[in-house]
Amino acid sequence: MTDSLSRAERARLPLARDVAELVAEENGVCVRSIAMRVLDTQTGVSRVVEIPCGATLESVCKPCARRNRQLRMAQCREGWHLESEPVAEPDPPSEHQKWLVEWRAYAQEQRDRAEREGIAEGGDAAFWDATIADVDAEIFASGVRGNVLDGAGSGERRTRSTRRRQDTPDLPRRTMSDTTLGRTFTTPDGKTFRPSMFITLTLPSYGRVRDGVPVDPATYDYRRAARDALHFSKLVDRFVQNLRRVAGFDVQYFATVEPQKRLAPHVHMAVRGTLPRADVRAVVAATYHQVWWPAADQVVYEGDHLPVWVARPERADGGAYADGQDGDYVDPVSGEVLPTWADALDELDGDQDAEPLHVLRFGTQVDVKGVLAGSRDADQCIRYLAKYLTKSLGGQIGPDEVARRAHAARLVEALRWEPCCPECPNWLRYGVQPKDATPGMVPGRCRRKAHKPEHLGYSGRRVLVSRRWSNKTLGEHKRDRRAWVLDMLGIADEQTASEPGRFEWSPIPDGDPGLGSRAMRTLREVARVQQRRRLLREMQARAGDESPPGGG
Template sequence: MTEALSRAERMRMPLAREVAKAVAIENGVCIRSIPMRVIDTETGKSQTVYLPCNATLESRCPACAKRNRHLRMAQCREGWHLESEPVAETDEPDNYQRYLLELRADFQVMREDAERAGQPTEDLDLGLAELDAEIRAAGTRGQVVRATAGKRKRSTRRRQDAPDLPRRKMANTTLGRVYTSPDGKRYRPSMFITLTLPSYGRVRDGAPVDPASYDYSRAARDALHFSKLVDRFVQNLRRVAGYDVQYFASVEPQKRLAPHLHMAIRGTLTRADIRAVVAATYHQVWWPSCDVVRFDGDNLPVWVERPQQSGGDQDKQTGDYVDPVSGEVLPTWEEALDRLGDDEDAEPLHVVRFGSQIDVQGVLAGTRDADQCIRYLSKYLTKSIGGTIESEDRRRRDHAARLVEALRYEPCSPMCPNWLRYGVQPKNARAGMSPGRCKGRAHKPEHLGYGGRRVLVSRKWSNKTLAEHGQDRRAWVLQVLGIADDRNRGDAHRYVWRRVPEGDPGLPPLDVRLLHLVAQRQRWRRHLVELQARAEGRPADTLSAIDGRPCGQL
């Protein structure tokens, strides 16, 4: 009996590796660090360093997810209430960059001539791709894109059931209006907006009251195309505002698991204008019909390889899917769209709109409301949309399972294998596709139909990328520690970085690596706290945070 109890007690003891992970998380250390071997080509010496994985989800790495969340909060705070235009001065192109663009122009002309003459263009396409990569490596932003002929166009006439929007003259500014109070004080307020999707049925505590009457099909399609609706809202908002509206937005799940939008906007519009923009915003999905199932179960289209073509451009698609009974070749994605365009009575597959629930708040810089809104914007960034469901919440888990099933055969993109179910070949079809087995992000249970980006930031928000905000944070820490930043010493080519594979004889076990990083982090933190306390004339042992940030986040 004593031995049995002892064995049971030992089974309840936590594993040493799990304890090491818990300690690492508590100290803000990455638990999925990437081991890299850095070799000095001049001295021949090497050392192993551990780079953070930079995961954004808490389920993968809590420390990195929390660090990324704090960076997003800093990005939001820095760009929200600017008083001057965030103008970025770009460098003049150097001679090498000019040479590469001139060379690309020559290649482009040669390709166009070969295409007109019906000659093969594979080598020229490869050369253009290599040149584009070299142009980016030479320090240019953006991408040179070759214009494609015959671009499909659809009518831009607005729907009759959507109100028209006024178009105001655009001002060349990203700043909002300035208000002056009777005492002469100037204010430049901003806005915080929350937009939701419409109702699909009565909901209580995040789950449908009657699942049989809940419109899961519409909920699935709205989630799939929600990102396009947000893009259209921003376009309409800028037309009505009359200036280049800048925004920081996050897409988060409601309790009913539908995506909704929180958006911080620089400047203000009237609530009536915001409501008018929301009412007039919609997105039409002009895709082939997927309401009638043509192939299902064992009766699925069959892949047939095409004969090899000699000369000319090689098509990306090397075969076709055919009807398993008649052998008829299914229409390709482009052919299906052509048929849709030729049909004057065609209707869009789906129209997505916002719901009637709109929340608009005016916010001033430096107030508690501004800080609260920033925390609200980043509240769920470390969790997936499906990760907000508590394990004991059975009704919401069942609701999520029904939504996943409704999404199973919904096409999420032109390349989705689900198009085969409705008699259309997906764009760039390939062998092995099967309906209901799409690997797209939107079809994963943790995303619940939303496959877009969770954080949306306009280009002129803070005039910095997230990486640049991270560099600012690093520069602050190095400055406090009194360490020079040696990233721009000009000898970057002196070092060779190679990833150390798991199982390498020189790589310590994971728990040993974690404890090493914990000790390193604690040593840095103590030194940083001591320096900051000395600068402020306070004892180091009384300082638990620096600039309002917990030491574990440094």
């Protein structure tokens, strides 16, 4: 039939490969899966398993991104309106875990002794450093949380005065109670309700906008917009701290960060428990975050006039310098060494009249909404929280929105020269060596995601979840839903039913002769998914349409 078609008609025919990929996406099958060989060490039987890539953005993999969105919605729903505390006592440590910590203590003592006595010019110290790193990895793999050294690796922490700014109102400090549950309210007819909140917070104005685009780009404060985006996550953290102090209990939240139409980040937050709206607005007005970094408003080096890297001479004892650098950046003309990051902070600490580089505050637009468990509003809020999780911050601009694309380009250009972190090469532009400086750094060429167009300056996590939201990690929520599906299908979960270490997993490289083409593997997965879904629908019908954990 296609032989009789003209060339133009044939060009309009869909490609079979594209149709296959579309069918896979519609059936929730990952099109970028990773082939793994699973060996049962007891029976010696091996099989090939396709592991989804786990992408969170539709631009990378639509099925995985949508699956992740559903998982986040289940996590939000399960922890929002709890009636009892989500607290579980930790399991007692095993003998193996205690032995590892004891061995770690011994290794640390030996390492300190080697450094103190200079044994073999630091050779033994290097050996014990490697040993400690291996033991730390074993401790983590043994199934414990956190680090044996609280805050290890963060170095000396600098502290500043906690005195509040005089241009910000004070907040009351209420006695904290050890609970994560909000107040209950009883109606005249005896019904009890425990409402929660849905809060939306935005940043202030940087200039008049119309349809998401500055009316006058020349007067729009792009520098302030860029700095607010870079440090937005810190402002959200400070808001939660203040909210807990005013509420008097350990407020728990599930929040997502999205861009407004003007491309400034804002946060939607599901909060367990409720406060008067006036209290929430007072907390917003009193919340700020100060960025205590060296000055970055006056350009010192640019163009061809950039600092030059000069290697440091080797130390007589053969050891490393205290700051870990092998060299310094110097002025290209005078040869004067630029102040290191630590030097710049010392100078800032010593100046009693110093001002922070930047101060962040929320805007005046604050939306607070009361929400009841199981209501239509609750479902709508959960969907709204997850609405844009599958899209990047900068990927929500339509292809025909020329003015907004130009606005985004100007914001990205402002971000290009802003320091995003202490290690950012942009500090050289302002006459300061970045923390842990290395050769080859060039201002304006930082590769961290804050400078990339798809992130618009925000480099933090898109989903912010408090520790006691549901007392489960995202992985545990995922396993709950997996266990529900397997139980409905009557399939034993080999990952939990068998003893640890029974199955060995190894990746299969592309091109392996026994693997088959990706197209064939994808089609097989489509067939398996369809079969499982038919069986699952039948089992749900028999069980009375039972829903998975977290709904959905």
